[in-house]
Amino acid sequence: MKTIYHFCRISILMMALLVGFTVNSKAQHFPDELHFNLDWQVNAPVGYDFADKLSGWGMNFEFGYEVTDRWSLGAFANFHTNHGYVGRETIQLSPNEALTTDQQHSSFQVPFGVLASYSLYDNGYIQPYVAGKVGAMYEQNTTYLNTVSFYERPWGFYVSPEIGINIHPLKYGRFGFHVAVYYNYATNKTNLLNYQEDGKNNIGFRVGICF
Numbered sequence: 001m002k003t004i005y006h007f008c009r010i011s012i013l014m015m016a017l018l019v020g021f022t023v024n025s026k027a028q029h030f031p032d033e034l035h036f037n038l039d040w041q042v043n044a045p046v047g048y049d050f051a052d053k054l055s056g057w058g059m060n061f062e063f064g065y066e067v068t069d070r071w072s073l074g075a076f077a078n079f080h081t082n083h084g085y086v087g088r089e090t091i092q093l094s095p096n097e098a099l100t101t102d103q104q105h106s107s108f109q110v111p112f113g114v115l116a117s118y119s120l121y122d123n124g125y126i127q128p129y130v131a132g133k134v135g136a137m138y139e140q141n142t143t144y145l146n147t148v149s150f151y152e153r154p155w156g157f158y159v160s161p162e163i164g165i166n167i168h169p170l171k172y173g174r175f176g177f178h179v180a181v182y183y184n185y186a187t188n189k190t191n192l193l194n195y196q197e198d199g200k201n202n203i204g205f206r207v208g209i210c211f
Helices: 002-027
Strands: 036-048 057-064 071-094 097-119 126-144 149-152 155-167 176-190 195-210
Touching: 036 071, 036 176, 057 097, 057 195, 097 155, 097 176, 097 195, 126 176, 126 195, 149 176, 155 195
Parallel strands: none
Antiparallel strands: 036 057, 036 195, 057 071, 071 097, 097 126, 126 149, 126 155, 155 176, 176 195
16 A cells, blocks of 8 residues: 555656646747656566565656767656565564564665766667666665564665667657666665665666657
């Protein structure tokens, strides 16, 4: 339920930003060098077993400004939630305490920061590129038991390489479609019951619009 709440709340915020940009663009023309992406995001954790299931509960928003014909600088923010179920097991809490239960794991991630992208080719219709993003990541890792839940909210450093393509139906038009694949790593650390996280790796892809 909390996942749906987070997803809907941030999705509405990003859509409001998109509508705002669209309305403002009617009143004043955006510089041709300024561009935006709004994406649906699919994410898969790699290398650990806490909330490790593939998930489509994510969105990405970013903007960039072309400082040269090839290079753009900008900023980004996205969010994602992954889940994982752990069957009934006995957890040793201390030498004299144990807990037998099943668990539902949830990992909510919000990275944000700055980006740089390099255009590999641009004929007005397609524009493949490579990009790098650095910043910070807020995370909430939660384990739900039958009647209670435990969580931690660590912060960490975030880095992400990305390769993608912008596709414009009209030559050099503002509106188009955006597709990208990415990898990211964050230094967040968590210690929940019998689980420890020391860094977080994800791979995924994004599909959305660019304008």
